[in-house]
Amino acid sequence: MNTVINETENHFFSNKKKGVDVKGKFIIGITQIAVLLIIAVLFIILGIIIYEGREKFSWEFISSFPTNGMTEGGIFPALIGTFILVIVMSIAAVPFGTITAIYLTEYAKENSKIAAAVRFSIRTLAVVPSIIFGLFGLGFFIQFVGGGIDKTFNAGQLHWGQPNILWASLTMALLTLPVIIVSVEEALKTIPRELREASLALGATKWQTIKNVVLPGSISGIMTGTILAVSRGAGEVAPILFTGAAYYLATLPESLSDQFMNLGYHIYIMSTQSSDVEKTMPIQFATTLVLLILTLSLNLVAVIIRSRIRRRAK
Amino acid sequence: MNSEFPNKQNFTKESLKKQFRLSEFLAEKIISSVAFLSIAIIVLIFVFVFKESLPIFNFGTSEKAKTEMEAAPDSGAKPESYGSEPTEELKPETYGSEPVANEELKPETYGSEPVTNEDLKPETYGSEPVTNEDLKPETYGDVKAEPTVAASSDEMKEVVGSNNEGADKTWSTFFTTEWVPVSEHPRFGLIALLIGTLKVTIIAMLIAGPIAILAAIYTSCFASKRAKEIIKPIIEMLAAFPSVVIGFFALMVLATFFQDVFGYESRLNAFIGGVAMALAAIPIIYTISEDALSAIPKTFTEASLALGASKWQTAFFVILPAATPGIFAALLLGVGRVFGETMIALMATGNAALLSANPFESVRTFAATIGSEMAETVFGETHYSVLFFIGSLLFIFSFALNAVAEFYVKGKLIKKFQGK
Numbered sequence: 163m164n165t166v167i168n169e170t171e172n173h174f175f176s177n178k179k180k181g182v183d184v185k186g187k188f189i190i191g192i193t194q195i196a197v198l199l200i201i202a203v204l205f206i207i208l209g210i211i212i213y214e215g216r217e218k219f220s221w222e223f224i225s226s227f228p229t230n231g232m233t234e235g236g237i238f239p240a241l242i243g244t245f246i247l248v249i250v251m252s253i254a255a256v257p258f259g260t261i262t263a264i265y266l267t268e269y270a271k272e273n274s275k276i277a278a279a280v281r282f283s284i285r286t287l288a289v290v291p292s293i294i295f296g297l298f299g300l301g302f303f304i305q306f307v308g309g310g311i312d313k314t315f316n317a318g319q320l321h322w323g324q325p326n327i328l329w330a331s332l333t334m335a336l337l338t339l340p341v342i343i344v345s346v347e348e349a350l351k352t353i354p355r356e357l358r359e360a361s362l363a364l365g366a367t368k369w370q371t372i373k374n375v376v377l378p379g380s381i382s383g384i385m386t387g388t389i390l391a392v393s394r395g396a397g398e399v400a401p402i403l404f405t406g407a408a409y410y411l412a413t414l415p416e417s418l419s420d421q422f423m424n425l426g427y428h429i430y431i432m433s434t435q436s437s438d439v440e441k442t443m444p445i446q447f448a449t450t451l452v453l454l455i456l457t458l459s460l461n462l463v464a465v466i467i468r469s470r471i472r473r474r475a476k
Numbered sequence: 477m478n479s480e481f482p483n484k485q486n487f488t489k490e491s492l493k494k495q496f497r498l499s500e501f502l503a504e505k506i507i508s509s510v511a512f513l514s515i516a517i518i519v520l521i522f523v524f525v526f527k528e529s530l531p532i533f534n535f536g537t538s539e540k541a542k543t544e545m546e547a548a549p550d551s552g553a554k555p556e557s558y559g560s561e562p563t564e565e566l567k568p569e570t571y572g573s574e575p576v577a578n579e580e581l582k583p584e585t586y587g588s589e590p591v592t593n594e595d596l597k598p599e600t601y602g603s604e605p606v607t608n609e610d611l612k613p614e615t616y617g618d619v620k621a622e623p624t625v626a627a628s629s630d631e632m633k634e635v636v637g638s639n640n641e642g643a644d645k646t647w648s649t650f651f652t653t654e655w656v657p658v659s660e661h662p663r664f665g666l667i668a669l670l671i672g673t674l675k676v677t678i679i680a681m682l683i684a685g686p687i688a689i690l691a692a693i694y695t696s697c698f699a700s701k702r703a704k705e706i707i708k709p710i711i712e713m714l715a716a717f718p719s720v721v722i723g724f725f726a727l728m729v730l731a732t733f734f735q736d737v738f739g740y741e742s743r744l745n746a747f748i749g750g751v752a753m754a755l756a757a758i759p760i761i762y763t764i765s766e767d768a769l770s771a772i773p774k775t776f777t778e779a780s781l782a783l784g785a786s787k788w789q790t791a792f793f794v795i796l797p798a799a800t801p802g803i804f805a806a807l808l809l810g811v812g813r814v815f816g817e818t819m820i821a822l823m824a825t826g827n828a829a830l831l832s833a834n835p836f837e838s839v840r841t842f843a844a845t846i847g848s849e850m851a852e853t854v855f856g857e858t859h860y861s862v863l864f865f866i867g868s869l870l871f872i873f874s875f876a877l878n879a880v881a882e883f884y885v886k887g888k889l890i891k892k893f894q895g896k
Contacts, residue, residue: 186788193694196687197707200758204714207725207755258510265511269504280511282882283518289809289878290871291816292719293843294525297867300850301524336517343514369503397718400818400843404850426720426819433724434823443728450724454717461716465709 208454215451218444224452232410232432233442237449242414243327243422244456247402248392250331250418251338256388258335259342266343267350268372288340292400299333299405300325321419328418330406337401338391345390345464349383349471350376386467393460397453399426425453522871529865532858655829655840657849657859664862668829672746672839673815676825679750679835680757680814685807687754688761692803695762696769697791708766715759723823726752731824740836742826747835749825753817757810764809768802769795801888805881812877816870818843842866 226236262280270277308322308329316322353376361371399407408421409431415422432446433439439446654665695707731748772795780790796803821827826838827848846863853860 183786186786189788189792190694190698193690193698196690197694197699197711199687200691200711200714200762201707203755204710207717207722210729211721211725258513261507261510262514265507269507270511276512279515282879283514285882286518286875286878287514289812289874290521291812291818291843291874293816293818293846294521294867294871294874297525297528297846297850297864298521301528301864302520305528305855306524336521339514339517367497367500369500372503393716397716397720399718399720400847403818403847426718429720429724430819430823433727446724446728450721454721457716457718458713461713 211447211450211454214444215447215449218448219451223445223448227412228410231437233436233438234445237425237428237445237452239411239414240423240425240428240449241452243407244396244425246327246415246422247331247334247424248395250327251334251395252388252392254332255335255338255342255391256384259339259387259391260346260384262339263343263346263350264372264376267347268368268376284340284343287336292337292398293403295333295337295401296403296405298336299329299401303329303332304405325404325406325421326419327406327415327422330402330422333401333405334395334398337398338395341391341394342384342387345387345468346380346383348468349380349386352383352471352474353379382467382471386464386471389460389464389467393457393464396460397426397457399424399430402427425449425456429453522868522875525864525871526868529861529863529868531856531861532865654831655845657862664858665829666866668831669840669842669845669866671831671833672825672829673841673843675746675833675835675839676749676753676821676841677811677814679747680753681807681811683751684754684757684761684810684814688758688806688810689765689803691758692762692765692769693791693796696766697795698787711762712759714755715763717755719756719817719819720823722752722755723820726755726820726824738836742828742836742838744824744826744838745836746825746839749821749839749841750835752820752824753814756817756820757813760813761806761810764806765799765803768799768806771802772798801885805885808877808881812874815877816843816874817841818847822847842870846870 223236224241225238227238229235262284266277266280270280304323304325308324312319312321312323322328357375357379358371361375362368366374402424406421407424407427411421411423429446429449432442432449436442436446654663655668656663656665691707691711695704695711699707726748727744730751731743734748734751735743776794776798777790780794781787785793821841821844825841825844827840827844828838829840829845830837846866849859850863853863
């Protein structure tokens with residue numbers, strides 16, 4: 163079809179109206195410049211961060227503690243804190259997100275008002291500013307849930323009613339929930355209906371079909387969703403600003419009720435509140451480089467898995 | 477999906493009826509209830525963020541008018557709370573000087589209000605009708621509502637009473653032009669923050685909107701299939717950049733670069749913040765616009781080309797108008813992203829709540845205010861509540877944006893492609 167269109171067009175231009183061609187080229191050129199501009203900016207950011215961060219970036223930097231009032235040393239605790247955060251977050255968000263996606267694709271009836279409301283809530287969840295999740299974490303998890311636990315079990319002693327890894331992870335889980343739901347839903351939809359029908363025709367119930375046929379087929383979708391969520395959770399800082407991230411800790415967190423250090427938060431405080439911003443510049447760039455490598459490589463993996471799923475769907 | 481195979485649906489239902497299986501029943505119920513939790517989360521977020529901001533409404537009665545404008549609780553609740561109003565006890569004390577103070581004060585507080593409002597209008601009406609509507613109930617609402625409420629004179633007295641007392645918790649501090657939350661007489665001038673937020677949002681959208689939409693047009697209308705497969709993932713990779721990284725880049729690189737180019741005074745300002753936020757908004761606007769443009773039926777393009785229009789004419793005069801609702805939604809979601817962006821605002825805008833229209837001066841946005849001050853506040857303080865109140869404003873705003881994007885756009889698109 164495309165070739166036909168192109169031929170007519172070329173014919174059109176070659177016969178008449180050469181002026182239009184110039185104008186058209188100009189306009190198409192502008193749109194092309196917009197694309198090139200975005201791509202150029204992206205690579206400039208990447209380039210500068212890699213260039214500035216490379217000298218400090220080493221295994222030692224990744225595996226050592228910050229020293230000398232955070233003006234020297236590495237980022238090991240921040241990296242570990244980020245890992246713990248995303249792991250606890252995934253444990254909370256992945257089952258929840260997968261089940262919601264199963265409801266939406268398998269159980270929800272078409273034109274069901276409730277399913278529409280669920281969908282709308284998920285989309286709203288995706289656009290709510292991340293700082294609001296932080297406020298919610300503070301108001302709900304820390305003060306309401308944590309405070310409630312302290313009142314009933316710890317006789318009012320402050321233990322859970324303060325910022326810690328658990329509350330930060332749960333807050334982050336809410337933020338990344340839409341990412342997981344969308345990915346899993348997309349994967350569930352690629353399972354051919356013949357498979358489901360065959361399973362049902364063999365006498366399997368709906369739940370058996372979902373459990374044994376649909377879910378195993380959509381493992382890759384769940385993986386994609388989890389990876390994207392982890393990538394998002396590793397990079398977000400606003401929700402953990404007051405739900406658990408710590409400025410500096412001399413030891414690694416030992417339990418879920420400890421505070422933690424975080425890569426993104428580390429970048430933020432190093433670049434805005436450090437005692438010597440100039441001196442720590444290489445550390446800041448190297449930390450940014452680590453965070454960027456982490457999020458971008460996770461994203462790349464997710465994109466590759468996703469394109470495979472899409473190919474299967476075709 | 478189920479509707480495509482009504483037979484399957486019937487089959488399962490009938491079999492369930494014939495033979496009740498507990499596991500089957502439980503699975504469905506558990507899955508449904510987990511799914512409904514996402515609705516509950518939205519409600520909980522609103523309730524808990526708003527709940528923490530409630531204390532500020534107890535200090536001036538006119539704050540209640542504000543509550544009504546937003547949360548619309550039944551008016552029956554009002555008389556109840558009147559009784560417990562602590563300021564009413566103050567009345568007898570202040571009555572003596574009241575008529576004078578009342579009239580003296582009124583022009584003071586109200587007089588300055590319309591001015592700031594008008595100051596605001598030219599800036600906001602231009603490109604952001606939505607925010608303005610959001611704004612109106614907040615600022616005008618109080619002024620209009622008061623004369624109509626029967627007990628308005630009482631309210632005045634209370635306000636004046638607490639004003640004379642010099643209490644930090646009066647509603648009038650919200651309409652001062654200064655944001656000085658930590659001082660002997662704290663002032664919570666939301667207007668300064670609002671102007672800051674709008675300034676950054678407008679700058680960001682002026683940069684991100686055209687670039688992202690033009691790029692989307694190129695990708696969906698002009699690019700070859702292979703180019704499209706390369707361009708799309710690369711631009712979407714920009715969405716994977718954590719906002720703290722973009723903020724850091726703006727703080728370290730962009731700020732210095734643009735200061736060298738333009739030579740303005742404050743290194744971190746609304747313009748830098750706007751540029752950085754444009755980077756965050758571009759992938760969102762691009763992706764949604766591109767989807768909208770690609771969703772236009774092939775017949776539109778073919779009809780236009782068959783009539784002798786060239787490729788660019790088709791793109792700009794046929795495809796673009798047809799995709800307007802989708803692009804509008806993309807811009808709305810872009811605004812939502814910029815409006816609530818915290819880390820970039822914290823790092824790149826300078827964080828000074830100044831009341832000026834100059835784009836090269838430092839600003840402080842709503843989200844950045846919450847992010848930077850929440851850690852320093854004490855639970856239950858006015859400052860704490862005010863920050864949560866700002867949070868609920870942000871939530872309501874993003875919720876409204878999403879609702880408009882969702883329902884308006886869907887309605888339009890359905891009309892366009894099916895109704896005709």
